[in-house]
Amino acid sequence: MPDSNWLDLVLIRHGIAERRIQGLDHPERPLTARGRQRTHAVMEALLGRGLVLDCLISSPYRRALETAQLAVQVGMAPQLGIDDRLRPGGSALELVQRLQGRVALVGHEPDLSQLACELIGLAPGRIHLKKAGLLLLHRCDHRWQLQALLRPGLLLQQQV
Numbered sequence: 001m002p003d004s005n006w007l008d009l010v011l012i013r014h015g016i017a018e019r020r021i022q023g024l025d026h027p028e029r030p031l032t033a034r035g036r037q038r039t040h041a042v043m044e045a046l047l048g049r050g051l052v053l054d055c056l057i058s059s060p061y062r063r064a065l066e067t068a069q070l071a072v073q074v075g076m077a078p079q080l081g082i083d084d085r086l087r088p089g090g091s092a093l094e095l096v097q098r099l100q101g102r103v104a105l106v107g108h109e110p111d112l113s114q115l116a117c118e119l120i121g122l123a124p125g126r127i128h129l130k131k132a133g134l135l136l137l138h139r140c141d142h143r144w145q146l147q148a149l150l151r152p153g154l155l156l157q158q159q160v
Contacts, residue, residue: 007139008147009096009119010053010104011112012071013129015039017063025088027061038152039067039132043074045155046134053077054101059086059108067132068106077104086111093118104134119144 016035020026031039056077058068065082072080085095086107092115095105105112113127116135127149129135136147 005139005142006101007096007099007137008102009099009137009139010051010102011116011129011135011137012067012104012106013109013112013131013133014059014061014064014067014106015042015070015132017131027087030062031066035063035131036066036070038156040070040074042132042134042152042155043071043076046071047074047076049155051076052102053104055079055081056104056106057081057083057086057095058106059088059090060084061087061108064106064108068104071104071106116146120146 015031015038017029017031053076056068056071058064058080060082064086068080071077083095085091086105088108088111090111092105092107092111109129112135113129114124116127116137117124119137127135130151132152133150135149138145138147
């Protein structure tokens with residue numbers, strides 16, 4: 001039986017979003033049609049490989065929220081929460097310290113990769129998540145282990 005410090009943490013980068021306008025980011029940028037299709041296929045592939053979550057927490061930015069909603073829609077998690085600490089530049093580490101069980105966070109780059117590097121003790125920049133990609137970390141006895149780093153192409157075995 002896992003102890004009270006046990007956590008499987010899945011970090012999911014949002015899918016392909018509409019382009020930035022004049023180089024500026026915007027919280028309301030949605031996923032593109034291709035981004036929705038590819039992300040949906042990734043979430044189905046993850047569910048088909050047995051990834052079931054206790055909960056899913058998303059950045060409030062539209063592209064991340066749409067990605068998280070697709071995961072809930074296919075049945076990966078029974079509930080979806082939104083947390084401002086997952087916004088670009090947010091304090092996701094503070095959020096992680098309170099989590100238990102099997103939880104996914106949906107957010108942005110480079111924040112998710114930086115969080116993973118910090119948790120497992122890698123130098124910043126050593127990990128990079130592709131759009132709709134994910135990283136699985138396991139915490140037990142206050143120690144973190146990298147379990148998987150998956151690109152969408154590996155999950156889909158073909159271009160969507």
